[in-house]
Amino acid sequence: MKQDLSTALQDKRRAAPSLSTPLGGRAARSAVQEALLNRAAKPVLFVLCLLPLVWLVYAAATNQLGANPAEALIRRLGDWTLRGLWLTLAITPLREAAGLAALARFRRMLGVFTFAYASLHLLAYGWLDMGLDFGEIAVDIAKRPFILMGFTAWLLMVPLAATSFNKAIKALGAKRWQVLHKAVYAVSVIALLHFIWMRAGKHNFAEPAVYGAILTVLLGWRLWKRVSTKRGRLG
Numbered sequence: 001m002k003q004d005l006s007t008a009l010q011d012k013r014r015a016a017p018s019l020s021t022p023l024g025g026r027a028a029r030s031a032v033q034e035a036l037l038n039r040a041a042k043p044v045l046f047v048l049c050l051l052p053l054v055w056l057v058y059a060a061a062t063n064q065l066g067a068n069p070a071e072a073l074i075r076r077l078g079d080w081t082l083r084g085l086w087l088t089l090a091i092t093p094l095r096e097a098a099g100l101a102a103l104a105r106f107r108r109m110l111g112v113f114t115f116a117y118a119s120l121h122l123l124a125y126g127w128l129d130m131g132l133d134f135g136e137i138a139v140d141i142a143k144r145p146f147i148l149m150g151f152t153a154w155l156l157m158v159p160l161a162a163t164s165f166n167k168a169i170k171a172l173g174a175k176r177w178q179v180l181h182k183a184v185y186a187v188s189v190i191a192l193l194h195f196i197w198m199r200a201g202k203h204n205f206a207e208p209a210v211y212g213a214i215l216t217v218l219l220g221w222r223l224w225k226r227v228s229t230k231r232g233r234l235g
């Protein structure tokens, strides 16, 4: 993350002269870059990430979650986990496509919040659906493939969340850390399968199709980058 920050700062320095350029696009990008590097940007993102949770707690406390509040809570937490995951995966393509290096500053916070939402989703299921009966939970995970998918995705997120702080990055070394964090691609595919499987029971594939299309773009972009970089090296 320190690396990300220094890249962002270098980019800020490089971007500074373009403020005086007559090209509106460049000036606008510099302005956005400046805003992203602002000290308030991270606290603002922190509050934004908390908002869905605050709303859910408020809605639960004021009986606004419909006829089955437990189910609604579990599902809404699942939705926000998926959104957080997709947003985290969108940072790198957005950063490169828009030339906004400073976006990298926000990836770790988004990732950690995504894990927090996934853990709350698991907790809500374990508590509200299963009454914290760990034996029953284990049986349910083994019995229902879509739950097994969700649980696998969450398990794979644990080492990523546990190594998301600077000391762990240093201890692992940048290369090994990067290899480990590639597991986020497996997490996203398994999480999507979890969603598709769950909706398959209701023959409702509209939302999973949208999430699937976005994930195809996000992972397809990475594959295309990889292939074109390899070709560039060979050619």
Ligand code: HEM
Pocket: 071, 074, 075, 076, 077, 078, 079, 081, 082, 085, 118, 121, 122, 125, 129, 141, 147, 149, 150, 151, 152, 153, 154, 157, 187, 191, 194, 195, 198
């Ligand atoms: C990366 C991790 C996970 C993601 C992204 C995720 C995402 C989702 C999504 C999007 C939904 C559907 C919400 C809707 O219908 O609008 C859902 C439902 C659900 N998930 Fe997960 N989930 C994850 C992990 C887990 C885990 C660990 C468990 C439990 C072991 C779990 C159990 C459930 C259950 C019980 C439902 C609701 C099923 C129903 O209402 O019929 N999920 N999840």
